[in-house]
Amino acid sequence: MSESNIPASDGKDLPETVGRDFQPKAAMVDITTMLKDAASALTFESPMIHTDSFNLQDSMAALEIMDQKMDCCEVPASAMLIEPTEQQNDKDERMIFPRPAPTGLDDVIDALPWDELTIEDAAFIALENVIRLESLLSGSSVVESTYTCLYSHKVVLEDMHKRLDPCMSLTEQMKAIMQTPTQKGTIAQRSVFASTLLLVELTDLIRGVILNADIYEEEDFGTSTFNIASFRRPSEGFTLKIVLDEISSIEEESTKLDQYDNQDAFEAIRLTLSFQKDLMVAVSSLARLSGKTIRKEVEAAQQSIKSAKKKLQDTVPIFARLKEKQSDSVKVILRRTFDPFVNRPLVGNSPVRTIVFRDAIDATNEMIRMVDEVDWCVCKVILKANSLGRIRRMMRPVSSESANILTRSLLVLNLYFDELIFGQYSLPEMIVRYMRQLSHVPDSIVNLPTTDAFLNRLCKPVYDTLKLMALNRNRQRSYLDIMLGDWSALREEAYIADMTNHQDSGSHSELQPHFSLYVISTTIELMDNYVDLGVELELLCNEHELTIAYWYRDFLLSSLLTQLNTMRRYKLDAKKQVHQDAEQFPATVSGGKPQKGGKKKGKNKVSVANGASNRTNRDDLSITPTVEDIEEEVEYLFLNAKRFLCRGIVRFFVSLNQAGLIKENSFDFTSNEMIYQKRFEPFIGIHQPPYLTYDDYLKGSDFTKLTQNNLVSASSDSFSVAKSLIDQALKHMSKLDPDFLPIQVEEVKQLSKVCVANSVYLQRLKQLTVGGKTNAKLTLDMATHRHFCTIKLG
Amino acid sequence: MVEEGSTLPLPSSLATQYVQELLGEKIVCTLDDGRTVKGTFICIDRLSNIILTNNVVEERTIHTADYSQYKKSSLSPSYIDRQLSMKRHLGQAMIPGSRLVKVELEETTHEQILKSLARESS
Numbered sequence: 048m049s050e051s052n053i054p055a056s057d058g059k060d061l062p063e064t065v066g067r068d069f070q071p072k073a074a075m076v077d078i079t080t081m082l083k084d085a086a087s088a089l090t091f092e093s094p095m096i097h098t099d100s101f102n103l104q105d106s107m108a109a110l111e112i113m114d115q116k117m118d119c120c121e122v123p124a125s126a127m128l129i130e131p132t133e134q135q136n137d138k139d140e141r142m143i144f145p146r147p148a149p150t151g152l153d154d155v156i157d158a159l160p161w162d163e164l165t166i167e168d169a170a171f172i173a174l175e176n177v178i179r180l181e182s183l184l185s186g187s188s189v190v191e192s193t194y195t196c197l198y199s200h201k202v203v204l205e206d207m208h209k210r211l212d213p214c215m216s217l218t219e220q221m222k223a224i225m226q227t228p229t230q231k232g233t234i235a236q237r238s239v240f241a242s243t244l245l246l247v248e249l250t251d252l253i254r255g256v257i258l259n260a261d262i263y264e265e266e267d268f269g270t271s272t273f274n275i276a277s278f279r280r281p282s283e284g285f286t287l288k289i290v291l292d293e294i295s296s297i298e299e300e301s302t303k304l305d306q307y308d309n310q311d312a313f314e315a316i317r318l319t320l321s322f323q324k325d326l327m328v329a330v331s332s333l334a335r336l337s338g339k340t341i342r343k344e345v346e347a348a349q350q351s352i353k354s355a356k357k358k359l360q361d362t363v364p365i366f367a368r369l370k371e372k373q374s375d376s377v378k379v380i381l382r383r384t385f386d387p388f389v390n391r392p393l394v395g396n397s398p399v400r401t402i403v404f405r406d407a408i409d410a411t412n413e414m415i416r417m418v419d420e421v422d423w424c425v426c427k428v429i430l431k432a433n434s435l436g437r438i439r440r441m442m443r444p445v446s447s448e449s450a451n452i453l454t455r456s457l458l459v460l461n462l463y464f465d466e467l468i469f470g471q472y473s474l475p476e477m478i479v480r481y482m483r484q485l486s487h488v489p490d491s492i493v494n495l496p497t498t499d500a501f502l503n504r505l506c507k508p509v510y511d512t513l514k515l516m517a518l519n520r521n522r523q524r525s526y527l528d529i530m531l532g533d534w535s536a537l538r539e540e541a542y543i544a545d546m547t548n549h550q551d552s553g554s555h556s557e558l559q560p561h562f563s564l565y566v567i568s569t570t571i572e573l574m575d576n577y578v579d580l581g582v583e584l585e586l587l588c589n590e591h592e593l594t595i596a597y598w599y600r601d602f603l604l605s606s607l608l609t610q611l612n613t614m615r616r617y618k619l620d621a622k623k624q625v626h627q628d629a630e631q632f633p634a635t636v637s638g639g640k641p642q643k644g645g646k647k648k649g650k651n652k653v654s655v656a657n658g659a660s661n662r663t664n665r666d667d668l669s670i671t672p673t674v675e676d677i678e679e680e681v682e683y684l685f686l687n688a689k690r691f692l693c694r695g696i697v698r699f700f701v702s703l704n705q706a707g708l709i710k711e712n713s714f715d716f717t718s719n720e721m722i723y724q725k726r727f728e729p730f731i732g733i734h735q736p737p738y739l740t741y742d743d744y745l746k747g748s749d750f751t752k753l754t755q756n757n758l759v760s761a762s763s764d765s766f767s768v769a770k771s772l773i774d775q776a777l778k779h780m781s782k783l784d785p786d787f788l789p790i791q792v793e794e795v796k797q798l799s800k801v802c803v804a805n806s807v808y809l810q811r812l813k814q815l816t817v818g819g820k821t822n823a824k825l826t827l828d829m830a831t832h833r834h835f836c837t838i839k840l841g
Numbered sequence: 842m843v844e845e846g847s848t849l850p851l852p853s854s855l856a857t858q859y860v861q862e863l864l865g866e867k868i869v870c871t872l873d874d875g876r877t878v879k880g881t882f883i884c885i886d887r888l889s890n891i892i893l894t895n896n897v898v899e900e901r902t903i904h905t906a907d908y909s910q911y912k913k914s915s916l917s918p919s920y921i922d923r924q925l926s927m928k929r930h931l932g933q934a935m936i937p938g939s940r941l942v943k944v945e946l947e948e949t950t951h952e953q954i955l956k957s958l959a960r961e962s963s
Contacts, residue, residue: 073947073948073949074947074948075869075945075946075947075948076945076946076947076948076951077943077944077945078859078863078868078944078945078946078951079941079942079943079944081856081859081860082856082860082863082885082889082891082944083889084856085856085857085859085860085885086885086886086887086888086889086938087887088856088857089886089887090887091887094886094887095884095885095886095887096857096860096861096864096884096885097864097883097884097885097892098864098865098883098884101883101884101892105883105884105892105894105933106884106892106935108932108933109892109894109933109934109935110931110932110933110934110935111934111935111937112872112878112899112934112935112936112937112940113872113874113937113940114937120929124907127907127908143903143907144901144903144927146908147903147925147927155905155923155925156905156908156909156925157905157908157909392929
């Protein structure tokens, strides 16, 4: 009989039992033989005896007890060893129930380390808490991260608080009134308490932020707490007070130390506690911005974040030194304190997740990266992005870098509050300024009541385009699907607004459809983003699908550039007009705003929703380009470069097809046309730009009339033009603030590499076709740039 | 034919009928590691795999020694291994026939089933 078959005691001599059934037992009859006889009588034709309602779903939903993969409460006994053996995956290995959750410091299963804690132990426990925090932020639920630390359980924290609170008893409270209360417990104990308290406080704070923002997806964050109780802080600011007291206590103690005497351990604890405290202060401040002091609060939060990052960076070499000298007793302490299986009975079985924590260095570096994100993704954006164009440019990296869910949640929480963008700017006014930046929207149009109404109508869709960039990258496509419908419907309203404005303004010049242009260009950008994401997420991945994707993107980018060119032309014409007027009538121009059509409106000021614009139209029409003009110009150049890159890649694929290097797809249950229709289904309802059918694609990509050489040359030219546009943009970029760049320098280099590499492989294709070889190995490389492939020929 | 008040074992031919009558009743299964699983019986197959449903309760004994192996490794003779009972609630569970040792039923329910079989056979 194995050890595991020791029969349970009858409970009479056990002082503590958990979950014991004390109901008087009914008399039971052994029916084992009956069941086994009935089972053995079953045949293949009639393999089961079951109730009428029993079905396949019931059988699949049933948990197979004792199955090592399916049953979460089967833990290898060797996992409880200090140094787990290699037998962990052995099928015959003894399995035990996960360690029950602790009931206090003096837990009956295994008392938690307390009296024997040393300062070195406390330092490593603090480090492990940071690893748990990183795991929480990376997507693990609280029971898979925070509460794998046995100290963080509510009853244990309450026990620690009771033992360490200098004012727990009445006598102590009386003494505290008379004099400063003396600290109870050792520094190691207080440090462990402070560090664990911070872990729990940060967990609750982070959960609150993420749930409030409500943009998380399943893979971002585990929201369920599985009913695990969290320690209740006795008062507001309790955690901060405990931590600040402990940090000053450690600082005081470390001044008394000899240089060889545990200085690293003290410093490690001080830095870790300070890091957690700074992070907590910054996040709680950013989650509650309001009122007129927003900029000051964000600046203060930014300082806290930078301080937190610095402190965490400083811990890395210190912990490296401590690890080299780490004693075995520390390993034992950590094993007793952290148990990844303790909450298994809570989490259920579908599926049983293996909890894996990063090692200390990786976790710390990852934590540093996440903390840094809060600075550039949240604080900088709130402080610096003062126009719609700049907000879009600063938020794009948040999307493309797949920032952490906490960062994105903080950004969304602060995106629009107190009826203002970032609590600072009126959104309708921002939209008008942005439209004026791109095009020339005269005051006579901006002042009209229909403009107010339409701008208010535009607010929610524009807000959605910003919020989109904070969503999980993998899920943006499904939101784009919905947004495209909204923007498509806006086009008609924009047209009506333009017509009405044109009539109301009494202008005799041709209709300049400013709102329509803006709505259409935004719609096309969303469509392009949709196709782009399909490539990035590998929904469009083989040669045929990528050809279609780039072909469609070529069309979309060309349409977008057409709209932008029209808007730029209006602006240029207006600039010329203003400067002609300035030359002809210098006195008039230096005064008030020109009134087109000669009518004075009742409302002379811009009555755009929440406020009046202080900038006149004239400011946007100065002959010297402003910084924002250069930013828009750079963005324009990159759009053009991407268009040529798409064009070049399409021609490259067509050349390969002509050379017989791409195999045709064949399907039994579908067809290329059906796949195409499915991929671009959201575009069907959009009238402008018109939806392109599969036949349009076949016609558009039919280059049979061109020779292989001509096709290769055309492709090569496209890559050359793209490269030269990129180089041109790079020259402008050096004059700009890096935070306002439409594309990061690293990405610019990647795009250049793609252009050059594709040009090189085009030459290789030329050599192959001249040599008559048709069996070259073709590889599509998305590693250089995630949106544009390098077509490699081996 | 089943007589009223008969005790086990019943003839094999009646086993299938007995098990069919047993469907929907609460039974207690004991597995080879000593744990018990209580629930409503809804299915059995050729390999004696049993499916229980309706607030299934698994109860097993744990040993504190399993969670404090560092103490055992210090060979402390004064260490006391305590046994505790742990309960787990499941929605639906499958008991593997290969690990099944015993199945029990409340005597009153057993007698009701026998009466029912007796009525049918007469």
